[in-house]
Amino acid sequence: MTQGPLDNLTLKTMMDNCQHQLILIFGVLTVRVHGNNRAVLTELNEYYKSYRAGKLGAHAIDVYVVDHESVATAADWQDVPREVGKRGRKEGYLDHLSEQGAFAGRWIKKFKTGMLMLQRLENPVVVGPCQANLAQVINFINNQFLNLHLRNGFLLGHAAAFSVDGNITAIAAGSGGGKSTLMLRCLEKANRQFLTNDRILMRSSDEGVEAVGVAKLPRVNPGTLLNSERLKPILPTNRQEELLTMTKQDLWQLEEKYDVQIEDKYGPNRVELTGKLSNLVMLDWSLDSTQPTQLERVDLNRSPDSIEGLRKRPGPFYQDESGAFADLYACDSVKTYCDTLKSIQVFRLTGAIDFDKAFALMDSMDSV
Numbered sequence: 545m546t547q548g549p550l551d552n553l554t555l556k557t558m559m560d561n562c563q564h565q566l567i568l569i570f571g572v573l574t575v576r577v578h579g580n581n582r583a584v585l586t587e588l589n590e591y592y593k594s595y596r597a598g599k600l601g602a603h604a605i606d607v608y609v610v611d612h613e614s615v616a617t618a619a620d621w622q623d624v625p626r627e628v629g630k631r632g633r634k635e636g637y638l639d640h641l642s643e644q645g646a647f648a649g650r651w652i653k654k655f656k657t658g659m660l661m662l663q664r665l666e667n668p669v670v671v672g673p674c675q676a677n678l679a680q681v682i683n684f685i686n687n688q689f690l691n692l693h694l695r696n697g698f699l700l701g702h703a704a705a706f707s708v709d710g711n712i713t714a715i716a717a718g719s720g721g722g723k724s725t726l727m728l729r730c731l732e733k734a735n736r737q738f739l740t741n742d743r744i745l746m747r748s749s750d751e752g753v754e755a756v757g758v759a760k761l762p763r764v765n766p767g768t769l770l771n772s773e774r775l776k777p778i779l780p781t782n783r784q785e786e787l788l789t790m791t792k793q794d795l796w797q798l799e800e801k802y803d804v805q806i807e808d809k810y811g812p813n814r815v816e817l818t819g820k821l822s823n824l825v826m827l828d829w830s831l832d833s834t835q836p837t838q839l840e841r842v843d844l845n846r847s848p849d850s851i852e853g854l855r856k857r858p859g860p861f862y863q864d865e866s867g868a869f870a871d872l873y874a875c876d877s878v879k880t881y882c883d884t885l886k887s888i889q890v891f892r893l894t895g896a897i898d899f900d901k902a903f904a905l906m907d908s909m910d911s912v
Contacts, residue, residue, distance in 0.1 A: 549615055558608075562608050575607055577607050584675050584681070605688050610669060650860065686743075690861075702718070713909075726825075731814070737814050742760060744758070756817060763804075766779060770787050775804060830895075833894075857875045
């Protein structure tokens, strides 16, 4: 084993230079962010503006954000396995050793941006061009929140979700399935609160299924913005004109991400972090379908595989309470997810992709 891309003395010097601080409160977790570039913390503060208030959480962690040029390294990175259907080399990892040579964490490298992340139980660090890659810094911070809940028995789901009076509806599908677009469409009703865009945490209890969102703003492609009068202004006018010349199929497949700040676009007090999971909607529709958009109930006893798209591997950042990292290929079984969700209503949206029709159908879930 090697010490990693940065020796411990260099790492300590970088951390000592992080003199600026930002406190973020994510429910039970307080994150103290230390940085060497005040501008990065200012941008994080704006991004997380819906999560700054409240009492300090029962748990706390210090995260160090070192804005620095990419660190050149010839380390022998081990590839992080991609999700099914994803190609290319995205991330690599290797062990981090203490000064005494003992295992002390894991380095993870983002190959495209050169960002380096040291995941460990205490004082995790992200190093690299942080201001230019703020989304990766945000994901690193959010992974500390995910880790805390996974250690406490929560299941990780790949879903967007909204809440009404504390009752949560989750919308699940694979990447590019339309879950974020449908969730944002559902927020057009003023009594619905944003909970999460892409990850949800779930745990069965005597009161039902606890659900916890992740503090990540909706990050959507241009088609979602173009088809919403509320969100269209996020796109520059000239870009709107260019996009209007594209076919529906090409627009759907276009990868060009934009953040949607919920408070700015939907008003204040529209964000929640926790609630009780009541409904799960699996998106099983298609652009090519000629069938009408329909909503149908799912019996998990008969069709357990219908929630396959909800399952999500914890990924390379997950450490248990002892500091051990999980098997990168491991994912909880379909049975485990079904057992957790047995008390909620599960639905499938099938047929053609039609967000307006889906919006109307979801209003009638209780009668399906």
